[in-house]
Amino acid sequence: MSHERISTPKEQAAGLPAVASSLKHVFGKAGVARGTKALLELNQVGGFDCPSCAWPDPDRDRSHAEFCENGAKAVASEAMSKTIGREFFATHSVAELMAQSDAWHDLQGRLAEPMLLREGATHYEPVSWDEAFAIVAEELRALVSPDEAVFYTSGRASNEAAFLYQLFVRAYGTNNLPDCSNMCHESSGLALKEAIGVGKGTVTLDDFLEADVILCVGQNPGTNHPRMLTTLEEAVEKGVRLVAVNPLKEAGLLGFAHPQHLRGMLGNATPLASTYLQVKVNGDMALFRGVAKALVAADDIDHDFIRDHGFNYDAYRSLLEATGWERIEELSGISREQIEDLADLLGAGSRKVITCWAMGLTQHRNAVATIREISNIHILLGAIGRPGAGLCPVRGHSNVQGDRTVGIFEKMPEAFLAALEKQAGVPVPRKHGHDTVASILAMHEGSAKVFFALGGNFAQATPDSAFTAEALGKCRLTCHVSTKLNRSHLVHGRRALILPCLGRSEEDGGQFVTTENSMGVVQSSQGRLKPASGHLLSEPEIVARLAEATLGDIGNIRWRWLAEDYDRLRTWIEAVIPGFDRYNERVREPGGFYLPNAAKARVWNTETGKANLSAAPLDAYQTAPGRFLLQTLRSHDQFNTTVYGLNDRYRGISGMRDLVFINPQDLTELGVQPGHRIDVTSHWSDGERHLRGFRAIPYDMPRGLAAAYFPEANVLVPVGHVAEGSNTPASKSIEVSITPARD
Numbered sequence: 105m106s107h108e109r110i111s112t113p114k115e116q117a118a119g120l121p122a123v124a125s126s127l128k129h130v131f132g133k134a135g136v137a138r139g140t141k142a143l144l145e146l147n148q149v150g151g152f153d154c155p156s157c158a159w160p161d162p163d164r165d166r167s168h169a170e171f172c173e174n175g176a177k178a179v180a181s182e183a184m185s186k187t188i189g190r191e192f193f194a195t196h197s198v199a200e201l202m203a204q205s206d207a208w209h210d211l212q213g214r215l216a217e218p219m220l221l222r223e224g225a226t227h228y229e230p231v232s233w234d235e236a237f238a239i240v241a242e243e244l245r246a247l248v249s250p251d252e253a254v255f256y257t258s259g260r261a262s263n264e265a266a267f268l269y270q271l272f273v274r275a276y277g278t279n280n281l282p283d284c285s286n287m288c289h290e291s292s293g294l295a296l297k298e299a300i301g302v303g304k305g306t307v308t309l310d311d312f313l314e315a316d317v318i319l320c321v322g323q324n325p326g327t328n329h330p331r332m333l334t335t336l337e338e339a340v341e342k343g344v345r346l347v348a349v350n351p352l353k354e355a356g357l358l359g360f361a362h363p364q365h366l367r368g369m370l371g372n373a374t375p376l377a378s379t380y381l382q383v384k385v386n387g388d389m390a391l392f393r394g395v396a397k398a399l400v401a402a403d404d405i406d407h408d409f410i411r412d413h414g415f416n417y418d419a420y421r422s423l424l425e426a427t428g429w430e431r432i433e434e435l436s437g438i439s440r441e442q443i444e445d446l447a448d449l450l451g452a453g454s455r456k457v458i459t460c461w462a463m464g465l466t467q468h469r470n471a472v473a474t475i476r477e478i479s480n481i482h483i484l485l486g487a488i489g490r491p492g493a494g495l496c497p498v499r500g501h502s503n504v505q506g507d508r509t510v511g512i513f514e515k516m517p518e519a520f521l522a523a524l525e526k527q528a529g530v531p532v533p534r535k536h537g538h539d540t541v542a543s544i545l546a547m548h549e550g551s552a553k554v555f556f557a558l559g560g561n562f563a564q565a566t567p568d569s570a571f572t573a574e575a576l577g578k579c580r581l582t583c584h585v586s587t588k589l590n591r592s593h594l595v596h597g598r599r600a601l602i603l604p605c606l607g608r609s610e611e612d613g614g615q616f617v618t619t620e621n622s623m624g625v626v627q628s629s630q631g632r633l634k635p636a637s638g639h640l641l642s643e644p645e646i647v648a649r650l651a652e653a654t655l656g657d658i659g660n661i662r663w664r665w666l667a668e669d670y671d672r673l674r675t676w677i678e679a680v681i682p683g684f685d686r687y688n689e690r691v692r693e694p695g696g697f698y699l700p701n702a703a704k705a706r707v708w709n710t711e712t713g714k715a716n717l718s719a720a721p722l723d724a725y726q727t728a729p730g731r732f733l734l735q736t737l738r739s740h741d742q743f744n745t746t747v748y749g750l751n752d753r754y755r756g757i758s759g760m761r762d763l764v765f766i767n768p769q770d771l772t773e774l775g776v777q778p779g780h781r782i783d784v785t786s787h788w789s790d791g792e793r794h795l796r797g798f799r800a801i802p803y804d805m806p807r808g809l810a811a812a813y814f815p816e817a818n819v820l821v822p823v824g825h826v827a828e829g830s831n832t833p834a835s836k837s838i839e840v841s842i843t844p845a846r847d
């Protein structure tokens with residue numbers, strides 16, 4: 105582990121240190137031969153899809169190294185040659201493992217065989233696959249109602265695994281299909297569906313090179329979508345203006361040294377953002393309302409588009425006129441002059457604008473309204489459905505978008521459910537299921553009793569860690585299909601199971617799976633590494649065998665037959681979901697195929713049949729005087745709850761994660777020296793939550809704000825504090841007070 109150190113934050117991302125860091129992780133964990141093989145297959149046509157983020161690969165001209173430092177770290181973590189099986193679990197009790205850090209868990213190696221924690225036991229013990237499936241089936245069949253079970257999905261599951269899984273869950277009789285998306289881009293999906301009729305983005309990579317302006321809002325691509333920097337660099341070199349909207353100065357938005365180009369390796373960075381607006385946390389709705397106000401005042405809008413496609417313009421215009429600049433400036437923290445400059449930039453010329461965003465917008469109480477405000481701007485500019493313009497929610501997990509497309513959602517629309525029912529020949533429930541937050545509450549109150557997860561780390565990723573642990577602890581059974589050890593295996597129900605599966609990079613009997621990236625491209629992904637252990641099963645096989653044990657073959661469904669050949673699963677997907685015509689054929693073409701996107705063609709599948717402007721009351725989270733608004737974010741050395749190391753290189757942090765970033769003047773006023781310890785208390789209607797003894801780190805950000813790492817800071821997120829409409833935990837606006845640490 106590296107030494108603890110705080111240094112000046114970087115002003116550019118990547119470069120040679122990124123190359124060095126990738127190689128260290130890959131060769132250190134996977135070994136040179138396995139590591140090299142994995143990297144050469146990564147994101148190549150015919151290779152496997154990077155298990156890290158959902159940023160698309162170029163449609164053409166892929167370089168031999170179409171990966172980034174953090175993709176390499178994700179592969180290194182998955183491709184580890186070290187394994188953990190019965191000896192490991194016999195040596196370490198659950199309590200001992202619980203006391204270890206997330207980083208330590210990741211270093212132990214790949215899960216090697218199915219493990220069972222019996223009621224009252226202190227240690228996991230080996231169990232056969234058949235016995236494991238029999239236990240889950242027995243628990244599921246013992247429930248009074250199928251709605252007493254919850255089936256979570258993390259966004260790494262392939263289309264094939266996810267489709268089969270939701271088929272099983274619905275055939276079993278419930279729509280309780282919460283997923284990581286509930287905590288991620290749910291607010292984007294809902295806002296876009298209401299505004300433009302499709303809950304996905306409307307641009308492709310080519311649009312980035314044709315745009316006039318790209319806005320990057322509430323997103324830290326240098327760390328979380330590093331391959332996006334290649335696209336941004338290319339765009340900026342072509343003259344596209346990049347505008348960053350982020351309370352924190354993030355290195356990846358300032359400059360980029362391409363780690364696979366000589367110039368970049370030598371440290372010659374391309375400056376990226378030409379404008380950097382350090383908005384207040386949760387001030388974006390006000391900022392974009394101001395931009396809209398200025399655009400309308402200057403008449404820099406697309407009247408033809410608004411007339412032909414827009415709905416609700418008059419109401420929105422009246423609202424803009426009625427909103428005072430003072431309030432806009434106060435809530436956003438950005439001056440009228442800067443806002444008018446941005447409006448000039450967007451409204452001038454051909455109005456080819458792309459707006460990208462991620463968690464900085466989706467995890468707030470008014471997230472849906474904020475994203476609607478951004479789509480308002482695009483409707484005013486006519487910047488949807490033409491080259492170089494559009495909306496771009498940048499997805500997180502590599503197949504989170506695909507999982508949703510194939511049915512992982514607690515409230516899939518009727519058309520999907522009816523088609524599924526017809527294909528399967530079994531009744532499918534219509535009652536909406538629990539999302540993530542509702543699942544936690546249901547487990548806590550005892551109305552949900554079995555928790556099953558296809559991937560992910562529910563105990564660590566969810567809000568209110570102590571409350572969620574209690575909720576999981578009340579279950580009769582908690583069961584996880586996983587590749588790596590994580591805390592959710594240790595925060596367990598009366599009985600617990602770990603079912604180890606193949607990773608993306610590994611051989612699966614010569615078969616390939618498919619995924620959908622952030623831009624709606626469906627592609628094949630085929631692992632070629634030897635599986636980490638001979639006892640691993642693929643996710644589709646696990647789901648099929650579990651379904652067979654629980655339900656037996658029913659209706660038209662022959663579980664094992666379906667899962668034996670993924671072409672069969674794809675034929676079913678094609679039969680149920682529009683847009684997958686000739687799926688098996690088209691996905692075998694290099695680069696795959698684009699799913700249709702009606703909004704891109706200016707067809708609005710909304711209730712009004714138009715692109716809807718929203719006219720929501722303007723607000724921003726206001727804390728009580730003296731308190732701070734704390735956001736939880738990712739360091740450079742983690743993938744969500746998987747912690748690869750203790751550095752956050754671009755922010756100048758080495759060797760630590762127990763810290764809170766804060767404005768230097770605020771720190772002085774608190775009477776705390778940089779690096780000294782503080783206690784953080786979050787305040788919510790149901791009481792207080794505490795994080796004690798973290799270090800205060802001065803950082804370039806507006807006053808009144810704080811930032812700490814997810815998942816350590818999840819103890820502070822109240823389970824009831826969610827985005828209106830999407831029910832996403834508001835983990836970027838937590839009201840806290842900060843005091844010097846009590847010893």
Ligand SMILES: Nc1nc2c(c(=O)[nH]1)N[C@H]1C(S)=C(S)[C@@H](COP(=O)(O)OP(=O)(O)OC[C@H]3O[C@@H](n4cnc5c(=O)[nH]c(N)nc54)[C@H](O)[C@@H]3O)O[C@H]1N2
Pocket residue numbers: 156157158174288321322323324325327328329349350351352354383384385386387388462463464465499500501735736737738739740742743744745836
């Ligand atoms: N290496 C790596 N890659 C990842 C992940 C990972 O953990 N590691 N996670 C994946 C997943 S699942 C996701 S969803 C994405 C997440 O990608 P990001 O959304 O980039 O992730 P966060 O670290 O949560 O970053 C939030 C950013 O939003 C800013 N922000 C916070 N609040 C506000 C606000 O109110 N307004 C504005 N304008 N900005 C704000 C923060 O300062 C920060 O820069 O990344 C994906 N890719």
Ligand SMILES: Nc1nc2c(c(=O)[nH]1)N[C@H]1C(S)=C(S)[C@@H](COP(=O)(O)OP(=O)(O)OC[C@H]3O[C@@H](n4cnc5c(=O)[nH]c(N)nc54)[C@H](O)[C@@H]3O)O[C@H]1N2
Pocket residue numbers: 257258259260261284285287288289463467500501558559560561562565566567585586587588589590605606607608643736737738743744745746814815817818821835
């Ligand atoms: N406070 C706070 N909380 C947050 C966020 C935040 O910004 N702040 N972000 C939220 C977001 S955006 C998201 S997406 C969620 C993430 O929530 P999750 O998706 O639940 O969490 P991950 O950390 O991505 O899950 C990692 C685990 O997945 C398993 N895994 C990895 N690869 C595979 C595979 O191929 N198959 C299977 N079966 N298992 C695999 C490994 O065992 C690993 O331990 O967290 C959310 N929580």
Ligand SMILES: [Mo]
Pocket residue numbers: 284287288289499500501
């Ligand atoms: Mo995410």
